[in-house]
Amino acid sequence: MASRLFTRRRDGRIEVRLSPDGRAFVGATAREVAAAEGDPNHAWGAALHAPIDPGRDADDPLAMLSRQSELTSNAELVLATLDEGALTDGEAWAWFCTLQVALRSIAVANGLLDDDAWNALSGPLVEHIQTIQALLFELSRVL
Amino acid sequence: MTARLASTERELDQSASVATQRPWNVVVWNDPVTPMAVVVVVFRRVFGYPEAKCTHLMLTVHHEGRAVVWSGGRERAESYCVKLQVAGLQSTVERDD
Numbered sequence: 001m002a003s004r005l006f007t008r009r010r011d012g013r014i015e016v017r018l019s020p021d022g023r024a025f026v027g028a029t030a031r032e033v034a035a036a037e038g039d040p041n042h043a044w045g046a047a048l049h050a051p052i053d054p055g056r057d058a059d060d061p062l063a064m065l066s067r068q069s070e071l072t073s074n075a076e077l078v079l080a081t082l083d084e085g086a087l088t089d090g091e092a093w094a095w096f097c098t099l100q101v102a103l104r105s106i107a108v109a110n111g112l113l114d115d116d117a118w119n120a121l122s123g124p125l126v127e128h129i130q131t132i133q134a135l136l137f138e139l140s141r142v143l
Numbered sequence: 144m145t146a147r148l149a150s151t152e153r154e155l156d157q158s159a160s161v162a163t164q165r166p167w168n169v170v171v172w173n174d175p176v177t178p179m180a181v182v183v184v185v186f187r188r189v190f191g192y193p194e195a196k197c198t199h200l201m202l203t204v205h206h207e208g209r210a211v212v213w214s215g216g217r218e219r220a221e222s223y224c225v226k227l228q229v230a231g232l233q234s235t236v237e238r239d240d
Contacts, residue, residue, distance in 0.1 A: 100231025118175035
């Protein structure tokens with residue numbers, strides 16, 4: 001049986017069994033989310049700043065601020081816990097959210113908006129996306 | 144005539160009241176790259192729904208392209224929408240038809 005990348009321990013913490021390369025991948029992803037959140041011209045902006053209520057000219061500034069703050073906090077928490085052997089539930093949730101935000105941002109930035117576009121994609125971007133999907137799938141088993 | 148006018152005014156009042164009470168929907172949209180298991184986990188953690196309801200909503204998103212995952216007041220709808228977006232799902236709010 002293949003070993004799991006994340007396992008829930010008896011004490012409730014989530015053990016991380018990622019290789020150094022795997023941790024570096026997660027770290028680079030979190031750094032990209034943090035950078036994108038602070039850069040209005042970043043390619044991931046369309047996904048990160050998606051409308052909350054498309055029927056309004058502008059969204060509630062407090063809601064937008066809350067989203068920005070939570071996205072950044074999660075990415076920073078990932079970076080702060082990158083080398084930990086085990087994560088709390090909240091830390092693992094921050095990893096999960098940050099990876100999923102990156103996944104969707106990459107999809108939107110590359111026009112992967114339907115199954116046809118995704119199925120037609122080839123090359124290193126597919127591998128990159130599948131790595132994030134695999135990490136998310138593993139995390140979803142313990143959250 | 145007066146009675147008829149009063150009746151019309153009552154109807155207008157009731158219709159305005161219904162309009163202001165129309166709930167706001169939180170909608171989640173399908174995308175081709177998000178794993179199904181991820182969507183289920185997000186629904187469970189954000190709303191606290193039972194696993195079966197989360198799976199049902201996820202399948203609705205998958206097959207129909209979107210699902211209304213919560214309805215209620217505008218402020219809470221926007222708050223839930225932000226939580227879903229922070230968890231990486233495509234979500235919007237809209238007035239119930």
